[in-house]
Amino acid sequence: MAGPKKNDPKKPDPKKTVALQDQEPDVEQVLFQGPLFDRECNLKANAKLVQIALVPVKQMISDALARRAHTILLEPREGRVAIRFVIDGVPYPAAAIPGQKGSAMVQMIKLLSGLDVNERRTAQSGGMKTEYEKIPYHLIVESTPLGGTAEKIRIKVDNRKVVRQKPREIGFPDHLKARIRHYTAERSGVILVCGPPDTGVTTLATIVLHCIDPYLYSVYNLADLNVRELINVADFTPEPGHDLEISFDRIIRREADVLYMNPLKSPHDTQTIFQYANRLSYVAEIPANNPAEAIRKLIEWVGVDEVIKNLRCILTQKLIRKLCDDCKQAFRPNPKLLKQLGLPPETSVLYRAPLPPPPDDPKAQTIEELCADCDGVPYYGRVAAFEMFEMTDTMKEVIAHGASPEAIRRQMIADGQTTLQKDAIRLVAEGKTSLEEIQRTFNPGGPKKKPAQARPTPPAK
Numbered sequence: 020m021a022g023p024k025k026n027d028p029k030k031p032d033p034k035k036t037v038a039l040q041d042q043e044p045d046v047e048q049v050l051f052q053g054p055l056f057d058r059e060c061n062l063k064a065n066a067k068l069v070q071i072a073l074v075p076v077k078q079m080i081s082d083a084l085a086r087r088a089h090t091i092l093l094e095p096r097e098g099r100v101a102i103r104f105v106i107d108g109v110p111y112p113a114a115a116i117p118g119q120k121g122s123a124m125v126q127m128i129k130l131l132s133g134l135d136v137n138e139r140r141t142a143q144s145g146g147m148k149t150e151y152e153k154i155p156y157h158l159i160v161e162s163t164p165l166g167g168t169a170e171k172i173r174i175k176v177d178n179r180k181v182v183r184q185k186p187r188e189i190g191f192p193d194h195l196k197a198r199i200r201h202y203t204a205e206r207s208g209v210i211l212v213c214g215p216p217d218t219g220v221t222t223l224a225t226i227v228l229h230c231i232d233p234y235l236y237s238v239y240n241l242a243d244l245n246v247r248e249l250i251n252v253a254d255f256t257p258e259p260g261h262d263l264e265i266s267f268d269r270i271i272r273r274e275a276d277v278l279y280m281n282p283l284k285s286p287h288d289t290q291t292i293f294q295y296a297n298r299l300s301y302v303a304e305i306p307a308n309n310p311a312e313a314i315r316k317l318i319e320w321v322g323v324d325e326v327i328k329n330l331r332c333i334l335t336q337k338l339i340r341k342l343c344d345d346c347k348q349a350f351r352p353n354p355k356l357l358k359q360l361g362l363p364p365e366t367s368v369l370y371r372a373p374l375p376p377p378p379d380d381p382k383a384q385t386i387e388e389l390c391a392d393c394d395g396v397p398y399y400g401r402v403a404a405f406e407m408f409e410m411t412d413t414m415k416e417v418i419a420h421g422a423s424p425e426a427i428r429r430q431m432i433a434d435g436q437t438t439l440q441k442d443a444i445r446l447v448a449e450g451k452t453s454l455e456e457i458q459r460t461f462n463p464g465g466p467k468k469k470p471a472q473a474r475p476t477p478p479a480k
């Protein structure tokens with residue numbers, strides 16, 4: 020995720036939280052290229068709105084993209100519209116736009132995304148195509164009514180150029196890749212990927228497909244890729260009128276080994292997949308926050324026996340902020356800490372965020388002054404920790420006896436399976452993140468260090 024950072028003249032001043040207000044733009048401007056999903060937007064019919072709000076919306080989105088925001092939030096708050104940029108999973112206040120101008124910006128975003136600006140009492144979703152610094156972005160926009168004419172807006176930023184498909188591109192560990200290859204080589208069974216919304220579940224499913232050796236196995240796709248492209252995966256288009264069973268039979272006749280499916284959402288389709296799972300290996304997403312939740316859903320849909328017989332593994336990931344390479348500090352961990360973390364005793368160095376200057380020395384440099392790269396955040400970009408639930412013989416017993424989340428977790432640890440916590444410690448051992456960051460990620464309700472306003476804003480890319 021590194022980019023040109025040092026002395027970037029286009030880098031917005033992180034202290035300038037009012038950068039969006041009526042100033043000459045100091046960053047390159049985003050280009051709007053029309054709504055997504057075949058919608059239209061009529062700028063002429065909304066000339067007044069365009070006059071008030073087009074430039075501020077342009078500046079706001081340019082600023083967000085320059086700062087690597089992956090989500091933009093606009094919410095009414097105390098007579099203003101509060102704008103926040105979510106960067107590396109952490110929301111930062113970006114601006115508070117007074118009343119009328121703020122609501123005009125909300126409506127302008129709806130207009131550009133092909134939503135109905137006269138409708139403020141129903142949730143709507145759409146999106147727009149944009150380009151910023153020669154990189155194409157899709158902005159997926161959701162409006163949510165809050166009563167009266169108030170609405171909030173959530174914009175999800177999808178960088179169309181950064182397509183991560185290969186296991187090594189997301190740091191997918193070799194031992195997990197080997198497990199995927201082991202399971203798909205059987206030409207049977209179901210492999211699932213799950214996680215909370217916006218945690219890269221689809222990217223992880225794509226990675227699973229690309230763990231498979233394309234020279235030994237043939238992988239087919241039956242999912243709606245939505246302008247995504249898969250490498251070494253053959254598209255299969257069902258004939259009109261053919262149901263899943265007929266399509267599966269046809270795919271099996273083509274000697275397919277692995278089939279990639281749309282996310283499992285209905286009991287009926289899931290049952291069909293499990294019925295065919297003795298002749299074909301399946302990869303799909305399932306909407307669930309974690310493997311235990313996915314298993315509960317599957318038991319409800321196909322019954323516990325089918326789950327035990329045909330489910331092979333469930334993968335999930337958690338994105339964790341990466342320490343800034345330029346200012347992270349090495350330290351020698353004591354043996355007690357290493358033992359606590361389960362790291363080998365010969366581990367000689369771990370990394371942490373730089374310590375803040377002593378408060379009694381007014382001349383000491385702040386972290387922000389020390390590191391131009393991260394502006395003292397001191398994190399930049401994110402890395403993933405992975406988890407893989409595996410249906411071992413011992414796990415089958417646990418599933419047959421009620422499949423409680425606690426029992427599943429205990430058995431995963433007893434089997435030595437990769438859990439999010441264990442894999443996060445790997446990231447600490449590799450010097451990619453800090454123990455403090457792991458603590459923050461896994462205990463979001465835990466002790467808060469600083470209020471959001473006091474945090475430095477991450478820099479531009």
Ligand SMILES: [Zn+2]
Pocket residue numbers: 343344345346347390391392393394395396397
């Ligand atoms: Zn730094």
